[in-house]
Amino acid sequence: MKRKTKILIGLASAAVLVCGGLFGAGLYFYKVAVVPAPKSFLSKTKPIKKGDPLYPAHHWYQNADKQRWYEMSATRHLKLDANYIAAKQPTKKTIIIAHGFMSNKDNMFNYAYMFHNLGYNVLLPDSRGLGDSQGDYIGYGWPDRLDFVKWIHKVIDHNGSNSKxxxxxxxxxxATTMMVSGVKGLPHQVKAFIEDCGYTDVYSEVAYQAKELYHLPKFPLVHIVSGINHVKNGYSFKDASALKQVRKNKRPMLFIHGAHDHFVPTKMVYPLYRADKGPKQxxxxxxxxxxxSIQNRPTLYRNTVKKFLDKYLN
Known part of the structure; x- marks a missing residue:
C-alpha cells in the first residue's frame, strides 16, 4: 500500500512538473507571439537612401501634409493614432491602410504613395500596441477589426455620407482587412477590400511559425498560448479567423499573395478566396x-489595384 502511495505521489509530482514546464513555456511563447517587443525572427529595417527604389515614396511620405487623427478603441479604452493624407484633388474616395505584424503606419509609406498617386485620400492607423497607439498586446486583426469600423465612421464624418x-x-x-469584411452592419460607404498576404486564422499562422522557427508541434503549446491569450485579451487564436469572416462578406475583394511566401504560406490564400461570397479576384x-509583391512586380501590382478600384469605387 505504501509503495502504491509513493508511486502515485511520484506520478502526481511528475505531472505537476510537466504542467508547470508547459505553462512556463506557454508564457514565454505568449511574449514572443503577442507582446509588442523586438522580435529576433524579424529582419531589421534598413535606412532608405537616395538610389533605393523606395526612396521617392519614402521622401514623399516624410514631407506629406499629414493630419494626426485619434480614436478610442472599441474595447479596453485605448487611445489609437493615425495619419490622414488628403488627395491632391478633393475627393470622397479614401483608402484605409492596415499595417502588418510588429509594424506601424509609417512603414506603409509605399502603399500610401501608390494610392495617393491614384487620386485617393489615405488613412493610416496604428493597430493596438503598435506604433503610437496604446496597448500591451498584438491583436492580430481580431480586436482591431472593430477599431477599423470606428476609423471608417471617422472618415465618413470627415468626408461626408457620400464617401466611398x-x-x-x-x-x-x-487578415485585419478580411476580418473587417465580415463585421455585421458595416457602413454602406465601404465599397471594397484589398488584402495582401493575410493568413487564414491566427491559430494556423502561429502553429506554422512554431514549427518553422522552433520545430515545435502545435499541440499542446499553441493551445496553451491561445488559452493564455484568451484569459488576458478576451479571444482565442481560433476565434481570430479571417476565413470565417470572408464567408460573411458579399462586397468586392481583391486577394493578393506572393507566389513563394514562406512566412504566411501562399497556400493560405486559396481557401480564403474560395470562401469569399462577394465579387472577387x-x-x-x-x-x-x-x-x-509590390516590390517584386510594381507595375503589375499597381495596375491590378487601380483596375479593381476603378471598377468598384467609381
Whole structure:
C-alpha cells in the first residue's frame, strides 16, 4: 500500500512538473507571439537612401501634409493614432491602410504613395500596441477589426455620407482587412477590400511559425498560448479567423499573395478566396519573400489595384 502511495505521489509530482514546464513555456511563447517587443525572427529595417527604389515614396511620405487623427478603441479604452493624407484633388474616395505584424503606419509609406498617386485620400492607423497607439498586446486583426469600423465612421464624418471607402492591408493587415469584411452592419460607404498576404486564422499562422522557427508541434503549446491569450485579451487564436469572416462578406475583394511566401504560406490564400461570397479576384505575384509583391512586380501590382478600384469605387 505504501509503495502504491509513493508511486502515485511520484506520478502526481511528475505531472505537476510537466504542467508547470508547459505553462512556463506557454508564457514565454505568449511574449514572443503577442507582446509588442523586438522580435529576433524579424529582419531589421534598413535606412532608405537616395538610389533605393523606395526612396521617392519614402521622401514623399516624410514631407506629406499629414493630419494626426485619434480614436478610442472599441474595447479596453485605448487611445489609437493615425495619419490622414488628403488627395491632391478633393475627393470622397479614401483608402484605409492596415499595417502588418510588429509594424506601424509609417512603414506603409509605399502603399500610401501608390494610392495617393491614384487620386485617393489615405488613412493610416496604428493597430493596438503598435506604433503610437496604446496597448500591451498584438491583436492580430481580431480586436482591431472593430477599431477599423470606428476609423471608417471617422472618415465618413470627415468626408461626408457620400464617401466611398476601401480597406487595404498587408500580412496581419491583410487578415485585419478580411476580418473587417465580415463585421455585421458595416457602413454602406465601404465599397471594397484589398488584402495582401493575410493568413487564414491566427491559430494556423502561429502553429506554422512554431514549427518553422522552433520545430515545435502545435499541440499542446499553441493551445496553451491561445488559452493564455484568451484569459488576458478576451479571444482565442481560433476565434481570430479571417476565413470565417470572408464567408460573411458579399462586397468586392481583391486577394493578393506572393507566389513563394514562406512566412504566411501562399497556400493560405486559396481557401480564403474560395470562401469569399462577394465579387472577387485573385492575383498571385511571381517572386520570393513575404509582403514583397509590390516590390517584386510594381507595375503589375499597381495596375491590378487601380483596375479593381476603378471598377468598384467609381
Amino acid at each position: 471607402i476601401a480597406v487595404f492591408g498587408t500580412s496581419m493587415g491583410g 485573385l492575383l498571385i505575384v511571381p517572386g520570393p519573400g513575404h509582403s514583397r
